[in-house]
Amino acid sequence: MNDDLTRTMAGYRAGRRDALLVLHEALTTELRHFFLSGHVPGASTEDLLAETFLHIHRARRTWREPLSVRGWALALARHVRDKRLRAARRASARRRLRGWVSRLWPRLLRPLPGARPRGLQDDVRFPRLTRWVVLIATLVLPGAGICSAQDPAAPNVPHVRAVDRLAREVLESAAALSPTVARLIERLQQSDVIVLVETGALLTANVNGLAHVFAAAPGVRYVRVLLRLPNDRRDLMRVLGHELRHALEVAESPDVRDSASMASFYRRVGVPRAHDNYFETDAAVRTGAMVARELVGKR
Numbered sequence: 001m002n003d004d005l006t007r008t009m010a011g012y013r014a015g016r017r018d019a020l021l022v023l024h025e026a027l028t029t030e031l032r033h034f035f036l037s038g039h040v041p042g043a044s045t046e047d048l049l050a051e052t053f054l055h056i057h058r059a060r061r062t063w064r065e066p067l068s069v070r071g072w073a074l075a076l077a078r079h080v081r082d083k084r085l086r087a088a089r090r091a092s093a094r095r096r097l098r099g100w101v102s103r104l105w106p107r108l109l110r111p112l113p114g115a116r117p118r119g120l121q122d123d124v125r126f127p128r129l130t131r132w133v134v135l136i137a138t139l140v141l142p143g144a145g146i147c148s149a150q151d152p153a154a155p156n157v158p159h160v161r162a163v164d165r166l167a168r169e170v171l172e173s174a175a176a177l178s179p180t181v182a183r184l185i186e187r188l189q190q191s192d193v194i195v196l197v198e199t200g201a202l203l204t205a206n207v208n209g210l211a212h213v214f215a216a217a218p219g220v221r222y223v224r225v226l227l228r229l230p231n232d233r234r235d236l237m238r239v240l241g242h243e244l245r246h247a248l249e250v251a252e253s254p255d256v257r258d259s260a261s262m263a264s265f266y267r268r269v270g271v272p273r274a275h276d277n278y279f280e281t282d283a284a285v286r287t288g289a290m291v292a293r294e295l296v297g298k299r
Contacts, residue, residue: 009069013060017259024053024215027073034077041088047194048084050215050222052077054163054196057214057224159189160244163198167227171197174237178294180287181237184244191251195223197240202228207278209239211246216257223247234295241291245284 005026012019028049035048055076063072162168174181188195202210208228215222225243227236249269250256256265270279 005069006065009060009063010065013063020053020057020214021258023056023069023073027070030070031073031077034074035081038081040081040084041092043084043088046217046220048077048080049217050194050220051196052080053215054222054224055080158185159191159193160185160195160197160247163196166199166229167197170199170227170233170236170240173233174240174291177298178237178241178291180290180294181241181244184241184248184287187248188244188251191248192219192254193221193223193247193251195225195244195247197225197227199227199229199236202226204278208235209243211243211250213250213256213258213262221250221257223250234292237295238288238292242284242288245287246281249281249283 005023008019008022008026012023031049031052032045035045040048052073056073059076063069160171162171175185176182202208204210208231210226211223213221214224225240225247227239227243231239250262250265253265256262266279266281270281272279
């Protein structure tokens with residue numbers, strides 16, 4: 001069994017994309033038991049599994065024989081679990097600090113005794129503690145108005161999530177500046193598709209973004225969206241809108257559950273590009289152009 005798994009991993013490292021399905025079948029049970037053995041606040045087991053297999057896909061070229069495939073995969077799963085636990089602790093600390101600030105805010109913003117009314121153009125003297133609280137709140141709570149995917153108190157777990165900091169900034173900016181992106185996110189929120197957005201290098205020339213289904217479980221499918229770097233921030237937002245449209249096309253097609261069925265789907269509904277083996281849809285092209293127009297003149 002271990003020899004078969006080693007050969008499968010070697011094939012996957014060499015570029016056999018179908019080997020991921022074999023690895024998924026061989027490792028899922030053991031990884032699920034690992035995640036069930038320790039509670040991670042605000043994260044489902046299937047969510048943690050999907051993120052682990054995303055890490056396996058991204059780190060596949062770091063594996064070397066005779067390293068145990070199971071041990072290597074468990075190390076990645078432990079990294080995913082520890083990262084989520086750290087995020088949960090940070091979210092809990094932010095909630096406690098928000099509660100503390102909200103309770104003290106009325107007292108902290110009270111001017112010092114004896115201070116005379118001043119004009120709106122003047123500074124009002126506040127106690128020194130007020131200035132420290134405002135500074136701490138600014139540093140620790142930069143995204144206080146945005147629900148975190150790891151925050152169990154969030155009313156709805158977001159279906160469109162960022163994997164890295166730049167992707168989060170692009171996602172937040174695009175949702176705020178482009179009504180088209182905001183509508184796509186809203187529609188994906190009502191679907192069974194979870195979109196993980198990340199930024200990074202792409203080896204394929206003339207491709208600014210990719211979207212593909214990399215995992216599926218009962219009631220949920222996971223789509224990875226990769227935005228090409230280096231690229232202009234506005235262009236990243238345009239490509240994001242384009243790829244979110246592809247994610248919505250997947251969401252509207254329940255039969256698309258892996259790379260093979262996704263390739264078959266786009267061969268059926270897409271238009272082949274002239275210079276490579278990728279397929280495109282008119283809806284995605286129009287969406288990208290619409291986002292670009294919406295961003296004109298906005299900062």
